[in-house]
Structure formats: structure tokens, C-alpha cells
Amino acid sequence: ANQIVSGLALTMFGVGLSGLLGKAYIGMPLPCKFSAVNVPYLCKIPILGPSLFSRDPLLYLSVPLTIFLWFLLYKTRWGISIRSVGENPAASDAMGVKVYRVQYLCVITGGLLSGFAGAYLSLAYIPSWIEGMVGGRGWIVIALTIFAGWNPIRAFIGAYLFGGIYVLQYLLQPLGISPNILMMLPYITTLFVLFLGASESLKKKMGSPASLGVAYKRGEK
Numbered sequence: 001a002n003q004i005v006s007g008l009a010l011t012m013f014g015v016g017l018s019g020l021l022g023k024a025y026i027g028m029p030l031p032c033k034f035s036a037v038n039v040p041y042l043c044k045i046p047i048l049g050p051s052l053f054s055r056d057p058l059l060y061l062s063v064p065l066t067i068f069l070w071f072l073l074y075k076t077r078w079g080i081s082i083r084s085v086g087e088n089p090a091a092s093d094a095m096g097v098k099v100y101r102v103q104y105l106c107v108i109t110g111g112l113l114s115g116f117a118g119a120y121l122s123l124a125y126i127p128s129w130i131e132g133m134v135g136g137r138g139w140i141v142i143a144l145t146i147f148a149g150w151n152p153i154r155a156f157i158g159a160y161l162f163g164g165i166y167v168l169q170y171l172l173q174p175l176g177i178s179p180n181i182l183m184m185l186p187y188i189t190t191l192f193v194l195f196l197g198a199s200e201s202l203k204k205k206m207g208s209p210a211s212l213g214v215a216y217k218r219g220e221k
Helices: 003-025 048-052 057-075 077-087 089-094 099-125 137-148 152-175 179-197 200-206
Strands: none
Touching: 057 077, 057 099, 057 152, 077 089, 077 099, 089 099, 099 137, 137 152, 137 179, 152 179
């Protein structure tokens, strides 16, 4: 099926299903949530300590997870298979790579990581259930992926840059700047990155997989 259309359909289905299942939990405080874990000694460093070393476990998990994914993609045979399937699934199939298995495992893994992101929002960032709490942040991930060139290390750095842009609205609001304009900043940045990524020459420079979003059917040219 067309991956863009099916992706949009799944998104709308997920929004509706989460709203239906979560209706009974709106406004209910969580009995358990991710609390800040202080790293001994490091958390006492002025300014940097509270910002980097007094956070919830999921934030700490993002560091080794990023390193692991980078190593998997660029230093293992599995990573070569994943990247070759993204570039040319037909050639990968001819070389004996099980294309469908690789594609499904990657989609499932991506879904699990998205689930971690949702867990962070509801268990750490805003420890309660609010319908529509994602607030379009998932769409920003598309721009972040383009910005990162499909590299986990750059994605890690980009995620914190985009997060900084998001937090900027709270820092600039006391200066008298309209909160509506500030709330648009992350999405304006997203549109700008997507605009840059629309160029074919730039796509190649940024490392976009050649077969991204193209459904593979064995035997078809």
C-alpha cells in the first residue's frame, strides 16, 4: 500500500483510539511516575548539574540507546542489510537479504521507540493523561530525521536542539513576545527543514534512503 496514506491512516486511528481508551483517565494523577535520579557528585555542578545530571531514567537511557543504534547501523552486518534495503531492496533481495523481514523488524522497532517517546510524555514530562498531549511533536520528528540525515548521533543532537527551540518559548515569553508566535517556533523550524529537504540534490547529501516510502514488491521493476 502507499506508505504515506497508510501512515496518515494509522496516525488518525491512533489518535482516536488513545482518546477513547484514555477518556476515563483525564485529569487523574498517576500513582507512579518517573522521578529524577541524581548522579552522585555530577548533579552538584553549577548550572550543568541540575540540567543534565538530575533527570529521569528515560533521558539517561537515550544516551546508550543512541550509541547502540549507531553501532548497529554502521558497524554490523545487520546494519549493512538495513541500509542496503533502504537504498535498493531489489539488489538486497538478489544478494539473499530477507527484505520483508528487515522492513517489518525496522518498522516494529521504530514503533517501540515511538512508544518510549509517548511514555516519556505521560510518565515524566506531564505525569498525567491529557487527550492530544503529543501536540504535533511527532510530526517534528519527520523534520528531525531529515535534519539528522538518518544518523542516530546527529538525531540525538538534533533532538536536543529542537527541544531547546521548544523551551525557548518559555524563556522569551517574559520579554513580552506573543506566546502564539513563540508556540509556532518549533513548527516553523520544522517547515524550514522540510523545505530544505525537498531538493533532490540535498536529499542525496543528507543521506536520504533512495527507496524511502516506496513499497517493495518482489519481481517488479
